[in-house]
Amino acid sequence: MSTAMSRAASAAARPGVTPPGAEPDAVRASLSARFEAVRAFTAALAEPLSAEDQLLQSMADASPTKWHLAHTSWFFDVFVLTPHLPGWAPPDPAFHYLYNSYYNAHGPQFHRPSRGLISRPSLAEVRAYRGAVEEAVRRLMTEASGARFAEIAPLIALGLHHEQQHQELICTDIKHALSVNPLDPAAYPAGRTAPAAPVPLRFLGLPGGLVEIGARAAASPADFSYDNEGPRHAVMLRPYALANRPVTNGEFLAFIEAGGYETASLWLSDGWAEVQREGRRHPLYWRRTEAGWAEFTLAGLATLDPDAPVCHLGFYEADAFASFSGARLPTEAEWEHAAAGTSVDGHFLSRPEGIHPRPAAPGEGLLQLFGDVWEWTGSAYLPYPGYRAAPGAVGEYNGKFMSGQMVLRGGACSTPEGHVRASYRNFFPPSARWQFSGLRLARDA
Amino acid sequence: MSTAMSRAASAAARPGVTPPGAEPDAVRASLSARFEAVRAFTAALAEPLSAEDQLLQSMADASPTKWHLAHTSWFFDVFVLTPHLPGWAPPDPAFHYLYNSYYNAHGPQFHRPSRGLISRPSLAEVRAYRGAVEEAVRRLMTEASGARFAEIAPLIALGLHHEQQHQELICTDIKHALSVNPLDPAAYPAGRTAPAAPVPLRFLGLPGGLVEIGARAAASPADFSYDNEGPRHAVMLRPYALANRPVTNGEFLAFIEAGGYETASLWLSDGWAEVQREGRRHPLYWRRTEAGWAEFTLAGLATLDPDAPVCHLGFYEADAFASFSGARLPTEAEWEHAAAGTSVDGHFLSRPEGIHPRPAAPGEGLLQLFGDVWEWTGSAYLPYPGYRAAPGAVGEYNGKFMSGQMVLRGGACSTPEGHVRASYRNFFPPSARWQFSGLRLARDA
Amino acid sequence: MSTAMSRAASAAARPGVTPPGAEPDAVRASLSARFEAVRAFTAALAEPLSAEDQLLQSMADASPTKWHLAHTSWFFDVFVLTPHLPGWAPPDPAFHYLYNSYYNAHGPQFHRPSRGLISRPSLAEVRAYRGAVEEAVRRLMTEASGARFAEIAPLIALGLHHEQQHQELICTDIKHALSVNPLDPAAYPAGRTAPAAPVPLRFLGLPGGLVEIGARAAASPADFSYDNEGPRHAVMLRPYALANRPVTNGEFLAFIEAGGYETASLWLSDGWAEVQREGRRHPLYWRRTEAGWAEFTLAGLATLDPDAPVCHLGFYEADAFASFSGARLPTEAEWEHAAAGTSVDGHFLSRPEGIHPRPAAPGEGLLQLFGDVWEWTGSAYLPYPGYRAAPGAVGEYNGKFMSGQMVLRGGACSTPEGHVRASYRNFFPPSARWQFSGLRLARDA
């Protein structure tokens, strides 16, 4: 079974194939270094939060920080240690139940909306669990035979990418939880932004045609991609244009002031129903104060910066804004084709400070494609032609979520550095607003 | 404004362009004949139902027959008569509010889930409204100048296609309403089916490649299509195979008996949640009786025919069955490309009897592409490249529903004859099961 | 079993004991006359309503008129005919299921909120059911032996009182259903009210002391009372005062204008929560129009009469108004003790017209104790000391509802003439507002 699992992980994770003449020790050293770095970064993210903060769960879609700490360890426990390290056992067998997120192949899961009610195991016990898992993985990486290492390496790599996704969720979930508190508490210190002249909006044309998108088969382990990013395939694009930067708070404010939230004709039918039902009048976290518009951030309440990308929009709001602008959302193929040549630079979650989108810096071409805010596309999250989910538990990673969600591209200020790429497909239901999600306009050319 | 509306209708409905040398009288005669035929068929569908039956509304998504009778008249009232026939007024101004479905540009709408509470206007008054509208449309068609007729003709054509959609909804909505009644009442007489040998399932390969789909610009008025069927555009298809016929009740029963509804790994995540939440264990209308499986039909309770296409599935059930079969759902492009050459023949709603899918008749090639059951595809209902909704109320016809729904193709035994075509895009949310919806399997070749 | 049922009916209904020397024929004739009168009145109430009207069910607590017609026949069918008339059978055995309201001892019941979905049996079929039941009851009353008659007489008497309760519900339920219709349709013609000078509010003192309330054991069949009205028992009352008439619309308007619905301190905690949750700002059926306050009545929309008793209040609104007035609601013992000597005169449902409360006519003493509006008391609906519900299905009539409801006294303009008495206990949950419910103020003396 462990072989099947390993093969499934390869399928799900599309890790690089170790080239024939690779130096095994270097591979181990590199994976080991990455393991230490990713695990340490998770701990650093949680560090400024109290045990009480780390227990908060403010909605069913979000999870407590402590749960993220445990679940990212559970992943190594269940997929790596339990099948591959004889004698391994978690501190309590109930952990396998408590910290399973949604892997039905691994048995039932604790009631998701009640994760915030698990005061015990305590934070200290969860940290001890993390330590035990780390110690065991280190031992396994060191002592494994070459054959065994070849089996576990893709699983460990997958586990690290998985953990990076949860690093982002730690940010977005604690932001939501603290936003409920009328004291507007800060989780992290504010970042410093150098003032700059606003970048005017321009559309840049692209010719389209028969182009290829999707992650290609990896040539090396560094070329990791998720299974949902492939197979690489041809799509036919009409000529189109993309805005040079994401929509800003100032531009979105004009939509609000023009009555955008009260104008049915701008909205998709489901979006309009949501606006009525939920009484939506502005992006999540915006607040109308006596001193003008403010927004709740991970550093507490802050004045709204008109030049920063608008953030915490749902898909319907992004789509309505595009209609209002006489434009549309890009498709994910258009976005990826445009981004294909660009280096993955941007404002990411490099340190636990300044987790907030920043205004575009002056420049040519497509700015802020990566980092700052995820960009909603007009594409439903569906399998690419030829996609097949891997068998077994690892196969539940991506495939089973391919309905009812829309694709977002590019990463945000909450995304760990090095985690995204041009082919990366993030996905959320259209109503989700607690991610750092904004938009970039597109047009038919 | 009437000109804008007319232009919008042209855009929304993509009617045929009247060729330069067309004979106007023949065009009027043809439209008039079609008007009489469609209106009479609606009345004939409602005829066997009592005034009490016609008031039933068993869920928010369905409407009373009487409401359909009124709303299909409202459409001509509001889009054709009010702007184009001086002196026209409905029997009561409140009708414009009561019988508006979802056109925000025409003002607020009566609370949709309460349509079944409108005992007054009575059925007799609604019939009188129908008569008054018909009389006025006849007069307008006869007396309109050539220029005026050119304006109203596409609106009337759209109104008739619209009415045909509501003919189908009359069938599906009354079926749902009567299914709640423990007496299992019949709405229509049962059809007769000649027994035949079952048709074995086979897959037929198609080469794919860069193909065109979507409705092309119409060359004549007979070439009507909805705006959402265009623009015609190129898509790249991999080689694929389609099953020669839809999945049958017998095949679906095997899925049930193999524990399909209890096997999480076969289901999309949202589908699995729905199965748990709703306690789904079989298609809508199936009943386990002491004498074996039965299903509620428009002719009352009937024994389940193992050779007839399975019907009243939601998208998640269709998708889970495909997974169970080691296959998948076709994309709408694959379906349309395969159907492009086929003549639109099949078991449609030709008369108000026998509104139930029938087993495939023996034959070569792709059987039952049209009629019998709508076929769920794996495609989300999204705009085609270059699509723009028309401005104004008519523009609300299709575009605003382009989120959260999946495409179905091919028409059903509840679809009026002559209503569908290869490019026709029907769409429903994945949980909808009260349409005559089944599936055809597909595979990568 | 029929004997047990009969005994249970006696217990539940507390009918008069036939005195030793009663003339049997006269008893039969009297019961028979009453049977004909009550049944005919039900039919007359339904007569002005169309088959469509009679199918309406606008909330789970209300039922369609047609259902009331059937259920009041079901009562005789199941409690009288089935056990006592050999060979009797309803038109369809499903009627026993369809038209059972809440008698668990008679098996499961059709889903209550879906009663409005039973288009078949048609109204004509339900009328035929009524006719068949009536014919059979007539035959049974005529042909029964003396012993058999003694068994069925209390059941028939109970059935007639039961039917009178449903006559009231026909009025209140159709009023609610038609109120949803934006056309404001009328069910019945308006009554005529002679203008008169308003009656000033005065408080009349009563001494209290150790008094008896509750229905006493009946001395004759005419002394019918429900089981929940007894046993008669002593209660200790402090000196108190009652208002000479119910609170008027004009007085309630002053409460509204003084911000009563916005003042938390006037409300019980549950009532305040309800006001917030439901956005209550006035009694049910009141409407603020451009021409001033109006209210929906069974004769359509009407101008609010400031001198008529305020109606369609929930308990919480009645209680809040009393607090606002520096008064309180009377207890049911206080009310009954005050009413004990008064003759049961008032504005009742004598004919199907004028079903609307009328201003008090000038007079001395406690006015409008009976008729016009039910009066909320401050008493929870609980068993009297020594009360025991009868065994079997008839025992479900009253006893099982003795939680979560408040007592109302005195009958209303919707109550059939001859149905109420001083000891009569009506009961509804505090949130119910669709009955003709108002209040009379009380004070400690």
Added chain:
Amino acid sequence: MSTAMSRAASAAARPGVTPPGAEPDAVRASLSARFEAVRAFTAALAEPLSAEDQLLQSMADASPTKWHLAHTSWFFDVFVLTPHLPGWAPPDPAFHYLYNSYYNAHGPQFHRPSRGLISRPSLAEVRAYRGAVEEAVRRLMTEASGARFAEIAPLIALGLHHEQQHQELICTDIKHALSVNPLDPAAYPAGRTAPAAPVPLRFLGLPGGLVEIGARAAASPADFSYDNEGPRHAVMLRPYALANRPVTNGEFLAFIEAGGYETASLWLSDGWAEVQREGRRHPLYWRRTEAGWAEFTLAGLATLDPDAPVCHLGFYEADAFASFSGARLPTEAEWEHAAAGTSVDGHFLSRPEGIHPRPAAPGEGLLQLFGDVWEWTGSAYLPYPGYRAAPGAVGEYNGKFMSGQMVLRGGACSTPEGHVRASYRNFFPPSARWQFSGLRLARDA
């Protein structure tokens, strides 16, 4: 205003009147000693719980321990210190909003179901708030003039009784919260119970008659009672009998095994609906394990003791059990009259251990009237004749809850020693089960 508040507190709390010749210093010393004892006991109850435990809120009706710690301090802050101690201010003005429970006169309240989301202020900060409040109250008690002290003394006394109620809620709320955790954690050590022979059930007759109940005007400060316990008044009781002890687990098990939860005729209508809707099959916290029946306790999972009083029943279950037993619940007047002469001894919350009902010890008369389990009565929680709620915020203490709730009597193992008395009226909605609530049977004699 402070005088009005003080008078209101007197009215709400019915404290003892200081007798003319009372020694002021002794009164201060006594109140001060009581203040120290109650506050210290609250801290001791919270002590074994971690900061994470103290943040748990598992349902809207329950609150986090930390919130209880803060709210019991808020009471002194807002009712005593703010009006009476110049210069006093809480650590953060937001505390007045965050820790207000339901006093509308003190402004809006933080969303009750979200109390578990307030990670900040931290537990340490809340403890500091407690300390600051205690220090200030001590200072005020010491330094207040005689007149000032006479004003604040009843408010402080009320605050201490209030705090004792929250001590009980700390127990019941943390029990509910920990019961959700699949690890079955213990909050407190288990108590030790000496085995004893079970006490057979007997009924003891009481003559009834015109008796007095309710708290009388207090003769000394030690005679504290809440406003809802008065006025003392006469009620007429029929002869009745009470069981010598509460119903036991073993007796309730017999009800379960006899199909009590499946027998509609035993239940009030609302109770039966609840049983169906919630799927109730046993008391809250009972679990069917492979080793037999167990129950979750504050000391973790424990074997069910058949001789201990059944606990964590809702009113409907208590009532259904009484019906099953051919008995009924006592009225609160019957209970109080029977208990009037008994000394208030029993198993109370004397120490933070053994918070679990214990079997009756052998004895004569009415056993376990006080302590172990609250006993549901058949009386709705309504005002006594002549009751008027005090004006202002303190008047919200009891009066506004007088609807929709049932009275419980006698205190439980979770009730602080010295808190209850014969006239004490506890009240909860009929569905509430997380209190230590059981029942004692009654009968008409």
